[in-house]
Amino acid sequence: MRxxxxxxxxxxxxxxxxxxxxxxxxxxxxxxxxxxxxxxxxHILHWDPWAxxxxxxxxxxxxxLCGTIAAVGEEVTQLKVGDFVAAESHVTCGxxxxxxxxxxxxxxxxQIIGVDRDGAFAxxxxxxxxxxxxxxxxxxxxxxxxxxxFGNAVHTAFSTDMAARxxxxxxxxxxxxxxxxxxxxxxxxxxxxxxVSDYRLELARRMGxxxxxxxxxxxxxxxxxxxxxxxxxxxxxxxxxxxxxxEQGFAALRFGGEAALLGLPPEPMRFDLANAxxxxxxxxxxxxxxxxxxTWYQATGLQRSGSVDLMPLVTHxxxxxxxxxxxxxxxxxxxxxxxxxxxx
Numbered sequence: 001m002r003x004x005x006x007x008x009x010x011x012x013x014x015x016x017x018x019x020x021x022x023x024x025x026x027x028x029x030x031x032x033x034x035x036x037x038x039x040x041x042x043h044i045l046h047w048d049p050w051a052x053x054x055x056x057x058x059x060x061x062x063x064x065l066c067g068t069i070a071a072v073g074e075e076v077t078q079l080k081v082g083d084f085v086a087a088e089s090h091v092t093c094g095x096x097x098x099x100x101x102x103x104x105x106x107x108x109x110x111q112i113i114g115v116d117r118d119g120a121f122a123x124x125x126x127x128x129x130x131x132x133x134x135x136x137x138x139x140x141x142x143x144x145x146x147x148x149x150f151g152n153a154v155h156t157a158f159s160t161d162m163a164a165r166x167x168x169x170x171x172x173x174x175x176x177x178x179x180x181x182x183x184x185x186x187x188x189x190x191x192x193x194x195x196v197s198d199y200r201l202e203l204a205r206r207m208g209x210x211x212x213x214x215x216x217x218x219x220x221x222x223x224x225x226x227x228x229x230x231x232x233x234x235x236x237x238x239x240x241x242x243x244x245x246x247e248q249g250f251a252a253l254r255f256g257g258e259a260a261l262l263g264l265p266p267e268p269m270r271f272d273l274a275n276a277x278x279x280x281x282x283x284x285x286x287x288x289x290x291x292x293x294x295t296w297y298q299a300t301g302l303q304r305s306g307s308v309d310l311m312p313l314v315t316h317x318x319x320x321x322x323x324x325x326x327x328x329x330x331x332x333x334x335x336x337x338x339x340x341x342x343x344x
Contacts, residue, residue, distance in 0.1 A: 149178070
């Protein structure tokens with residue numbers, strides 16, 4: 001089968017012919033129909049310090065997918081050949097303290113597909129059956145492949161009560177943009193969004209942001225205090241991982257406010273914990289992955305109710321043969337979500 005592979009240490013990705021993976025007794029084989037590109041995939045493409053320390057080539061990359069069940073293991077009873085599924089990329093152990101207490105998203109034995117084990121940018125992928133999430137056959141493949149990534153936005157936004165509250169989203173990459181309609185559906189009073197890309201700020205407006213601000217062009221903290229009658233925002237959803245944006249987010253957060261942090265700084269950073277959190281009486285929560293499986297049910301509910309429409313976020317589609325062009329488009333910052341299509 002064809003697969004997009006990190007063949008050796010260093011920058012770049014290549015298409016290779018590799019064996020179709022075997023399916024274990026409790027697993028499924030998925031014929032991939034579509035993938036979407038994540039920021040993690042860009043780190044692996046460029047072979048930055050994180051990738052160099054974590055990735056062990058050769059490795060099939062990619063972790064966002066949808067497809068059709070092509071085979072099931074002998075112990076699998078909940079899925080059948082032909083089912084249309086998305087997938088959870090975190091393969092957890094199921095046995096540790098965290099897994100057994102409903103916190104599998106922080107399982108310390110997790111293997112992430114496309115990072116710690118062969119991934120999804122391939123004609124077929126084998127996964128434990130529990131990692132396959134059935135989706136309606138009527139769901140477009142471009143949306144089905146976003147389900148896991150959407151779960152990051154849902155987990156972050158639902159980590160606090162947003163009803164009738166003022167919300168700031170720092171970082172309008174795809175997950176930050178998806179958090180905007182989630183906040184709207186949860187009853188947010190107003191939603192402010194910041195990013196240095198005017199392209200992505202326009203997407204944020206289309207997805208429901210009340211006001212978008214470019215920190216390269218104006219003092220976003222001063223503007224937010226002006227818009228909130230000097231109060232600041234009640235909730236910060238930090239999606240960028242950019243140190244300056246993190247500082248601005250906490251500066252705009254009111255006393256007693258709440259922050260949910262999903263963005264990953266590229267390296268350790270200096271942070272004024274005393275003034276930004278302690279003396280403010282603020283609460284900050286780190287967000288990793290999705291709650292298994294609570295977030296998946298929440299994400300499904302938001303879409304089936306019509307509260308969230310993800311289609312405007314999908315700005316570019318490429319056949320898998322043009323994966324180099326797709327990565328370049330995603331890397332440019334002039335895109336929403338970029339989808340790779342495998343055909344039928």
